[in-house]
Amino acid sequence: MPQHPNEELQKEPLAEEVIKDIHAAEAEAEAVAVENEFDLLQDELLALKDKYARVHADFDNIKKRLEREKYTAVEYSNEKFAKDMIPVMDSLQMAIVSASADAPATELLAKLKEGMELTLKQLTTSLEKHGVTMVSYDEAFDPNIHNAIQSVDSDTVESGQIVQTFQTGYKYKERPLREAMVVVAN
Numbered sequence: 001m002p003q004h005p006n007e008e009l010q011k012e013p014l015a016e017e018v019i020k021d022i023h024a025a026e027a028e029a030e031a032v033a034v035e036n037e038f039d040l041l042q043d044e045l046l047a048l049k050d051k052y053a054r055v056h057a058d059f060d061n062i063k064k065r066l067e068r069e070k071y072t073a074v075e076y077s078n079e080k081f082a083k084d085m086i087p088v089m090d091s092l093q094m095a096i097v098s099a100s101a102d103a104p105a106t107e108l109l110a111k112l113k114e115g116m117e118l119t120l121k122q123l124t125t126s127l128e129k130h131g132v133t134m135v136s137y138d139e140a141f142d143p144n145i146h147n148a149i150q151s152v153d154s155d156t157v158e159s160g161q162i163v164q165t166f167q168t169g170y171k172y173k174e175r176p177l178r179e180a181m182v183v184v185a186n
Helices: 005-075 079-099 105-129
Strands: 132-134 146-152 162-167 170-172 175-178 180-185
Touching (some): 079 105, 105 132
Parallel strands (some): 146 180
Antiparallel strands (some): 132 170, 162 180, 170 175
16 A cells, blocks of 8 residues: 555556557567568569569570571571582583593583583482472473463373473472473363
């Protein structure tokens, strides 16, 4: 029991001050915790921004490298074809050199013909290796690969068949490079 009546009144204000101090301390601790969490989130945001910038830069570098590689591939896409044509050029050059040799005309003509046949075979083989083939004439007229420049009546060949070829046609794989000029039977 209180000894003095005012002593109880004095204790109440002290309790209120203690409660205020506790609330203030709790608020300060909460503020420090929020500030620490804010700092952590800010650091994480900076790390993510840095990571994003690096990934974006890597993506741009990969994109540029692929563009350069694509350009190079297109630029040098005919390199294998060109390498395969070099032996054909060598054969033609040797034919020219042999044509100027001092030999009898009949012998020279025979060798020149043989050399041209071998060179044509070499050229045809090289073209076929790269997907270039001659259009077939053993089939019926096909307007996709044949160009009929004339039609003739024929008792020996059925209508729509090719009778004669004026110019050879060529295909690259399945696409026509040049239509064959042909005469077709009625």
